[in-house]
Amino acid sequence: MIIHQFYDTGLAHASYAIISQGKMAIIDPARNPQPYYDFCAEHGAELIAVIETHPHADFVSSHLEIHQQTGATIYVSKLVGAAYPHQTFDDGDCIDLGDISLKAVNTPGHSPDSICIIAEDEMSAHKVIFTGDTLFVGDVGRPDLRESAGNITAKKEELARQMYHSTREKLMTLPEDMIVYPAHGPGSLCGKNMSPDLHSTIGRELRENYALQLMDELTFVNLLTNDQPFVPRYFGFDVDLNKQGAAAFGDAVKAIPHVKPNELIDGILIIDIRFEKQFKHGHIRGSINLQNGDKFETWLGSIVNPEESFYLVAHNEAELNIVMEKTAKIGYEQNIKGVMLIPENGLQRSSDLDLDYFRRNPGDYTIVDIRNDNEVKDTPIFANAIHIPLPELRDRIAEIPTDKPIIVHCAAGYRSAAGSSIIAAETDLNAVYDLGEAIVSFVD
Structure with missing residues (x-):
């Protein structure tokens, strides 16, 4: 069994490829499917399955595109109400992948439709669990993202109670040496206390994870619902987009129009992605400076509404290409009215602070x-x-x-x-x- 973790630092997102006897499955893929295709070809494998642990709030998945391009079956809980072609995958269901078995475990809490996936070989000698947004290293998934999004909505207190039972009755009963592979690492807004480590074991989490310590249900609910980070504007939008399935990544990015300064429409937001010193030296009047950094996607989706159009302005074409792809990671490429390079004339300078x-x-x-x-x-x-x-x-x-x-x-x-x-x-x-x-x- 080969397990490979793909990690996107900007979104703190981990996805996985599993290969056994020339068959490959992907768990929680990112928007751009090309790295998975490359890995599959490198190992001479056949991609047969894509598994979604839940409809993600913080990034757009490529599950539908992968299905359309490769014929791989999409597996997801029946509770998702998925609008794309899929096979339901819930408690008791298994996927045969070479000489290993992938088993579904329903673990509501982060969302009502969350699942985890246990992978084990024929002798049950090697066991791992892919926990999605249910269990992280040092944390569990926040319960407040599905109050108004997705096929099933639920109040955060209800989901926190479900998380209490999912962890106590399903995850904490697993063998302590079972390896844990979560969908997120530190910096993700899907939890509040994640460790820098990107994998763990059930035993370590039993000892060190604050949410898995001995406490009653009410204490757990209060602990989990308090002091969660802010919710970006795009989270609910991405849940619903993932439930439907997104357009192909490459086609969506190529469709973004390039414009010239005289084509800008008044009243549409202009986002300048250059470094702040460049912006302050000269920028288009009325534009805002959202620098192309590690968390660009998160801040873009936190400042700009899901239905809001905007322009992107950069210093060169290479930067534009990078940021268009980052924008597509959260499904906002369809909001881009146009992209352009910063003009040489007619710019406004920011005031200098004494x-x-x-x-x-x-x-x-x-x-x-x-x-x-x-x-x-x-x-x-x-x-x-x-x-x-x-x-x-x-x-x-x-x-x-x-x-x-x-x-x-x-x-x-x-x-x-x-x-x-x-x-x-x-x-x-x-x-x-x-x-x-x-x-x-x-x-x-």
Whole structure:
């Protein structure tokens, strides 16, 4: 049995290929199927199965495209209500893959339709479990993403209770030496306390995972429903898109139009993906600066609504190509009105902050803290700051007074570049400043 983990750092997403006797299955594939095809060809295998542990909220899966291109059967729980061709895969169901067996285990909790997959050989000597978003290294899946999305909706408290029973009655009873392969690692918003490790064992999780310790159901529910990270705007959209099945990745990206500056339509959001220094030196009036970084996809889907059109602006074609593919990972490629290179003329320059003056006279400014709630709670910085998390900023601009110059900060500078540009674009004020990386000098 060959098991290979494919890991997307930007989305903290792990998918898997399993090969036995020339037959291959994929679990929770990413939007671009090419790496799986390459791996299959490298091993001379035949791709026969694609398994979805649930309709994912944080990325778009290529399960339908893989089925259409290879004929591989898609397996998913009957509870998903999948609109694409599939075979149901629930408790008691098995897939024969060479000399191993893949067994479904229904584990509701993160979602009502979550499953895990146990892989074992004929002698049951080698056992692993692919836990999807049910069990992570050091954590379990959050229960608050299916209150208004998917075939079955449920309140977070109900799903937390289901997670309590799924972990206690199904996962915690497995052999302690069973290897655990989850669908996410640290940085994913599908949990709140993930370890840097990308695989584990049942025994280790029994010892170290806070959610698997001895406690009653009510304590577990309260623990799991409190202090979860924010929910990006695109999560519900991706659940429903994955339930339907997405268009082919390559075709979707190729269909994105290229435009020229004189073709821009007023009133449509412009996202400039260049580094903040390039943006501040000169940008299209009204554009916002969302830099092409490790978490670009997450922040794009946290700031922009699923039904909202936008333009992408970059410094060169290579950057445009990278970001178009990143955008497609969350299904937002269909929202792109057009992509273009930054023009040479007609650009607006951002205001420069006199940092020394701000240090001496912070009261002369309106300070906007765009960090997440838990960050502000754990590390307060400016006592008089207005706190509006970045994902909420576009909806709450009216809460920011405009009688003073405005300074925006986050924890390290990436988000404040976006936040300051959003406020400047929405208010048309010249005196909007990004504190940037200098914020670290204000933290005790």
